[in-house]
Amino acid sequence: MLNFIRSDLAQLTAYQPHPGGTSGEPVKSDTIIDRLDSNESPFDLPQELKEKLAWNYQQVIENNRYPDGSYIALKSAIAEYVNESVPSTINSQITLDNISIGNGSDELIRSVLIATCLRGEGAILVANPTFSMYGILANTLGIPVVTVERSENDFAIDLDAAQQAINQTKNPPIRVVFVVHPNSPTANALTAKELDWLRNLPENILVVIDEAYFEFSQTTVAQELVEHPNWMILRTFSKAFRLAAHRVGYAIAHPQLITALEKVRLPYNLPSFSQTAALFAMNHRQELLASIPQLLAEREQLVKQLSAHPALKVWPSAANFIYLRLTPTNNDPSFQLTGLTKQLKSQGTLIRQISGGLRITVGTPEENQRSIQRLKTTLESL
Numbered sequence: 566m567l568n569f570i571r572s573d574l575a576q577l578t579a580y581q582p583h584p585g586g587t588s589g590e591p592v593k594s595d596t597i598i599d600r601l602d603s604n605e606s607p608f609d610l611p612q613e614l615k616e617k618l619a620w621n622y623q624q625v626i627e628n629n630r631y632p633d634g635s636y637i638a639l640k641s642a643i644a645e646y647v648n649e650s651v652p653s654t655i656n657s658q659i660t661l662d663n664i665s666i667g668n669g670s671d672e673l674i675r676s677v678l679i680a681t682c683l684r685g686e687g688a689i690l691v692a693n694p695t696f697s698m699y700g701i702l703a704n705t706l707g708i709p710v711v712t713v714e715r716s717e718n719d720f721a722i723d724l725d726a727a728q729q730a731i732n733q734t735k736n737p738p739i740r741v742v743f744v745v746h747p748n749s750p751t752a753n754a755l756t757a758k759e760l761d762w763l764r765n766l767p768e769n770i771l772v773v774i775d776e777a778y779f780e781f782s783q784t785t786v787a788q789e790l791v792e793h794p795n796w797m798i799l800r801t802f803s804k805a806f807r808l809a810a811h812r813v814g815y816a817i818a819h820p821q822l823i824t825a826l827e828k829v830r831l832p833y834n835l836p837s838f839s840q841t842a843a844l845f846a847m848n849h850r851q852e853l854l855a856s857i858p859q860l861l862a863e864r865e866q867l868v869k870q871l872s873a874h875p876a877l878k879v880w881p882s883a884a885n886f887i888y889l890r891l892t893p894t895n896n897d898p899s900f901q902l903t904g905l906t907k908q909l910k911s912q913g914t915l916i917r918q919i920s921g922g923l924r925i926t927v928g929t930p931e932e933n934q935r936s937i938q939r940l941k942t943t944l945e946s947l
């Protein structure tokens with residue numbers, strides 16, 4: 566049946582988006598759902614901003630018209646924002662020509678793959694565990710994914726293996742290296758050694774540095790972009806800017822690289838309402854980002870309180886989530902983690918079971934207290 570479908574798609578399954586707690590394990594209907602599985606901000610936009618957006622929708626946006634496809638206003642605002650984290654020497658400042666806007670950074674990842682590796686021209690390199698979309702999207706395009714491992718202690722990339730993969734992968738060669746800074750799910754920022762390795766990669770390899778959690782980590786390579794025409798930074802409005810519902814991400818890179826991304830972009834990839842929301846977020850960034858110190862303080866509480874539990878190993882975090890594993894016992898850890906995740910879900914706490922551990926998003930103080938309590942109680946029953 567359906568013999569016209571590409572044969573390799575039979576091996577793939579559709580990505581299962583997070584259902585937001587309403588499907589899967591039964592949850593009592595009066596249970597509060599704590600959504601700590603997708604690394605979003607726990608805070609919706611402030612009411613005033615929501616009203617401004619609604620007003621804009623009612624008075625300004627014309628539903629019958631295509632969106633502005635140039636994104637000039639949004640790109641200008643983003644350039645200004647990015648430059649705030651770059652020292653003000655003239656030649657390291659970025660401009661509109663350094664930016665491409667995506668329907669979430671997921672779309673930009675796909676554009677990067679299309680612009681670099683398609684037609685059997687290239688493979689990608691990732692260090693697992695890491696953000697799954699690079700591999701998932703590469704698979705849907707028939708692009709080979711070469712993987713290396715990370716240290717079990719601190720999740721640093723095995724750079725010897727990575728270098729070897731680059732030297733030895735042929736037909737097709739590795740054209741893109743994807744790293745996350747700080748990494749998901751393990752929450753560690755790139756080390757000085759890893760950054761040096763990336764700096765020394767030849768210019769015929771694209772280095773994509775995904776800074777989805779920049780606002781939490783305050784670590785960026787933006788100031789180095791001008792020196793590296795083969796580097797690209799990805800950022801998103803889905804995390805610190807509280808706009809996951811609107812699907813807006815952006816790439817920052819050399820103008821020629823941006824031109825290549827623009828060639829494969831769909832013309833009106835960002836709906837008018839999303840553009841407006843992102844522009845508002847940029848213009849109100851101080852107010853929106855003011856929630857970050859509180860989230861970081863909450864994160865430290867989570868790390869401290871969960872680290873004290875003998876059954877848990879918790880890693881330090883440079884992002885708005887924490888990663889932990891169970892300390893070794895005679896029991897099968899993946900069986901235990903599955904039980905734990907399911908039991909928490911039945912109580913209303915959604916967390917992510919991933920790469921032999923658990924990833925828990927920092928939520929509101931109440932959500933965090935509930936997760937700590939439930940995690941401790943459930944661990945006793947395992």
Ligand SMILES: *Cc1c(COP(=O)(O)O)cnc(C)c1O
Binds near residue numbers: 671800801802809814
């Ligand atoms: C959440 C996340 C993104 C954001 O993706 P969007 O498509 O912009 O929502 C990108 N990269 C990483 C590593 C993430 O964790």
